[in-house]
Amino acid sequence: MEPILIAEAAINGILLGGVLALLALGLNLIFGVVDIIWIAYVELVMLGMYAVYWLVTAYAWPLPLAALAAVALVTVLGLLVHLLIIAPILSSPPVNQLLATGGLLFFLQSFATFLWATDHRSLRLALPILEVFGMFLSFARLLAFAVSLLAMLGLYLFLTRTYMGTAIRAVSQDREAMALMGADARKVYLVTSGIGGAMAGLAGALLIIQYSVHPHFGAAFGPLTFMICVLGGLGNMFGAVVASLLMSEVISVGGIITSTEMAYVVAFVIFIVAIFVRPEGILGKRE
Amino acid sequence: MLELQGVTAGYGEFTALWDVTLTVNAGEAVAVVGPNGAGKTTLMRVISGLVPIRTGDLRLDGRSFAGRRAHEIVAHGIAHVPEGRRIFPRLTVEENLKMGGFLPASRRHYAETVGRVYDLFPVLAERRRQRAGTLSGGEQQMLAIGRALMSKPKLILLDEPSLGLAPVMVLRLFELIRRVRQEGYTILIVEQNVRQVLSLVDRAYLLEVGRIKVEGRSADLAEQDFVRKAYVGI
Numbered sequence: 335m336e337p338i339l340i341a342e343a344a345i346n347g348i349l350l351g352g353v354l355a356l357l358a359l360g361l362n363l364i365f366g367v368v369d370i371i372w373i374a375y376v377e378l379v380m381l382g383m384y385a386v387y388w389l390v391t392a393y394a395w396p397l398p399l400a401a402l403a404a405v406a407l408v409t410v411l412g413l414l415v416h417l418l419i420i421a422p423i424l425s426s427p428p429v430n431q432l433l434a435t436g437g438l439l440f441f442l443q444s445f446a447t448f449l450w451a452t453d454h455r456s457l458r459l460a461l462p463i464l465e466v467f468g469m470f471l472s473f474a475r476l477l478a479f480a481v482s483l484l485a486m487l488g489l490y491l492f493l494t495r496t497y498m499g500t501a502i503r504a505v506s507q508d509r510e511a512m513a514l515m516g517a518d519a520r521k522v523y524l525v526t527s528g529i530g531g532a533m534a535g536l537a538g539a540l541l542i543i544q545y546s547v548h549p550h551f552g553a554a555f556g557p558l559t560f561m562i563c564v565l566g567g568l569g570n571m572f573g574a575v576v577a578s579l580l581m582s583e584v585i586s587v588g589g590i591i592t593s594t595e596m597a598y599v600v601a602f603v604i605f606i607v608a609i610f611v612r613p614e615g616i617l618g619k620r621e
Numbered sequence: 622m623l624e625l626q627g628v629t630a631g632y633g634e635f636t637a638l639w640d641v642t643l644t645v646n647a648g649e650a651v652a653v654v655g656p657n658g659a660g661k662t663t664l665m666r667v668i669s670g671l672v673p674i675r676t677g678d679l680r681l682d683g684r685s686f687a688g689r690r691a692h693e694i695v696a697h698g699i700a701h702v703p704e705g706r707r708i709f710p711r712l713t714v715e716e717n718l719k720m721g722g723f724l725p726a727s728r729r730h731y732a733e734t735v736g737r738v739y740d741l742f743p744v745l746a747e748r749r750r751q752r753a754g755t756l757s758g759g760e761q762q763m764l765a766i767g768r769a770l771m772s773k774p775k776l777i778l779l780d781e782p783s784l785g786l787a788p789v790m791v792l793r794l795f796e797l798i799r800r801v802r803q804e805g806y807t808i809l810i811v812e813q814n815v816r817q818v819l820s821l822v823d824r825a826y827l828l829e830v831g832r833i834k835v836e837g838r839s840a841d842l843a844e845q846d847f848v849r850k851a852y853v854g855i
Contacts, residue, residue: 497723504709511707514669515726516695516772588799 339590342469346581347586349475352482353540353546355578357555358562359571360533361455366506366569367526370431371418371422374439375534376552376559378415380446382408382538383547387455397459402537405532412531439552446549456546478540486575489529493571502526561605567615576617581605589595622647623668623699623776628677628724630667637663639831640677645776650808652839653830661811662704664828665780668809669693673809681776690798695723699837704781704811710754714745717753719766723773730773738767741800756805759790763797770801777801779810794819799804819843 360376371379382404389400419434461474493499503520505512513519545551562581566573581601588597608616623645631637634728637660653661666672668679670691679687681697689697700721708716718738722731725805739746742763748756753764762782769777782798783791795817802808802821812818819839827835835842 467638476761497719500712500716500719502724504716506714507709507711508707510671510691511703512696512720512723513671514701514703514707515720515768516689516692516719516727518692593635 338468339410340587341586342471344583344592345469346473346475347583349471349479350586351579351582352486353480354559354562354582355536355560355575356482356485356533356537356540356577357565358574359486360530361559362539362563362566362569362571362574363489363502363533364530365563366571367502368416368420368424368523370424370428371560372415372436373416373432373435373556373570374442374552375530376556377446378408378411378531379441379538379541379555380536380547380549380551381442382535383413383542383545383551384446384455385535386539386542387457387547390457397543399459401536404539405535407535408535408538409528409531412527412534414527415525415531416527420527421520421523439556439607443549450549452548452550454546454548457542459543461543472544477546481536481540483545485533489533492529498522498525529586558601561602565605565608565615567617570615570617573615573617578617583613584602590591622649623809624678624680624683625668626678626680628667628674628679630663630672630674632663632672634674636765637672637831638667641828641831641833642656643826643833643836645807647775648809649824650802650806650810650822651737652811652822652825653809653811654818654825655834658830659828660831661828662780663806663831665703665778665809665811666703668694668778669699671701671805688779695772695774698773698775699778700769700772700776701778702765702769702782703782706759706761708753708756708764708768711752713750714753714756714764715749718749718771720823721768724772727772731771734773737804740768741770741804742767742797750818756788757790759794762786762794766797766801770806774806776807776809779808779812781811781813783812783814791817806807816843 341568357376357379361372365371383618385404385407386400389395389403415438419438423431423434459474461472464471464473493503501512501517501522502525505519506518506598509519562577563574566577584601584604585597625641625643628641629636629639641664653664655661659792667674669802670689674687678685686694686697706825709720712720718735720730727734745759745764745767748760753761756764779798783794786794791814800820810818810822819842822835822839825839826833826844
């Protein structure tokens with residue numbers, strides 16, 4: 335194995351990790367605040383991918399505009415998921431909440447299959463491949479990584495510099511105390527779900543420039559995203575970023591050394607061992 | 622200022638408060654004492670809207686606020702310092718205070734109110750960038766009180782502020798609550814340190830198994846065997 339190929343895979347791993355971190359952060363944020371795991375989270379990403387795909391191919395929208403529209407669309411979907419599915423069962427037992435969001439997963443998958451069949455659809459963008467120090471890097475991945483970083487920076491600034499952002503963190507620590515400060519938990523939940531939706535929509539726009547979309551797209555990225563969240567410590571934002579990078583490195587570098595399938599096996603074995611050793615996640619629970 | 626009129630409340634099948642009538646006048650400090658399980662904390666939670674009432678009425682400055690939710694009641698001018706402090710441990714001291722002034726009306730006066738809180742509790746100014754969870758118990762209680770002051774309330778509810786503090790810290794804390802009083806705030810306090818709280822307040826109520834048993838001026842109560850009753854019940 336040539337070292338240059340491993341270096342290239344390592345860089346690709348970092349680039350993939352950026353988008354995965356975006357997904358893990360969105361899911362983690364919702365879990366940390368609303369205390370519910372959106373099993374259907376990556377299905378929202380899939381809908382974002384389809385939105386960009388159709389706007390670009392059928393309506394000839396420019397890609398950046400289609401991406402913005404996808405973010406807006408999935409933000410609205412996030413709000414609807416909260417209002418229609420989560421809000422009515424907030425005080426139900428956790429298993430019912432899991433079943434409800436799990437049901438949404440099957441609904442969205444079937445809905446996408448019904449509308450668009452099981453074809454793999456790709457934008458077929460002619461984005462350049464860059465050569466850096468003898469390594470070949472895809473411009474699409476670099477772009478996706480850069481936008482992910484910007485989005486994460488934006489989320490960080492929102493959560494630390496604004497009243498609503500700080501309130502979101504406070505609610506994840508003590509819901510009732512935050513009500514005593516004058517914050518309506520329903521409003522905080524809604525804002526959080528909207529942000530979660532926006533992150534999913536953005537991730538969709540960043541994934542469609544690299545991968546093809548199909549109704550079962552969630553089957554590939556869904557388990558990986560949940561694994562990352564658990565590995566980083568559910569609700570722990572920093573842990574999610576670290577776990578994203580770790581997992582995407584294992585998959586990317588492992589894939590080059592052995593095969594992609596083997597790399598996934600290694601990733602899941604690392605996950606299982608880590609969960610036995612530290613059930614609360616490598617960096618512990620919550621932020 | 623605050624009036625409770627025949628308030629009954631509880632959780633599910635259980636009734637924690639029976640027909641409680643209580644008043645706090647503007648500028649007054651009033652204590653509610655009683656043995657464990659008497660319903661003192663429930664009383665506080667009823668006033669701040671965390672526990673709904675079944676019958677009776679709650680009024681602030683003559684206007685009923687019964688049925689309002691907790692986040693609306695803060696905007697009416699009642700700040701609740703809950704039992705166990707309930708600060709946000711992974712936010713900094715300053716962020717905790719910022720959350721105390723979360724209401725849009727309080728945000729405009731943030732710089733002024735936070736300055737007053739830091740004057741009152743200089744240790745909070747020293748530790749403003751520290752995570753609140755790293756403070757000592759006494760400092761956390763100061764933060765909880767300071768956070769409540771951030772909404773510029775008319776009435777402050779203090780639930781067991783000395784709980785879990787070392788005796789020296791309890792004395793200091795009572796001194797600080799006295800200073801908060803001198804700033805002109807109206808206070809309703811639940812305390813287990815009956816002797817000390819009687820020296821702080823104007824009037825006191827004895828709550829027992831969910832009912833008001835005795836009410837009177839603290840100077841008079843201190844002379845009766847009120848203190849013993851407050852601990853063990855009648």
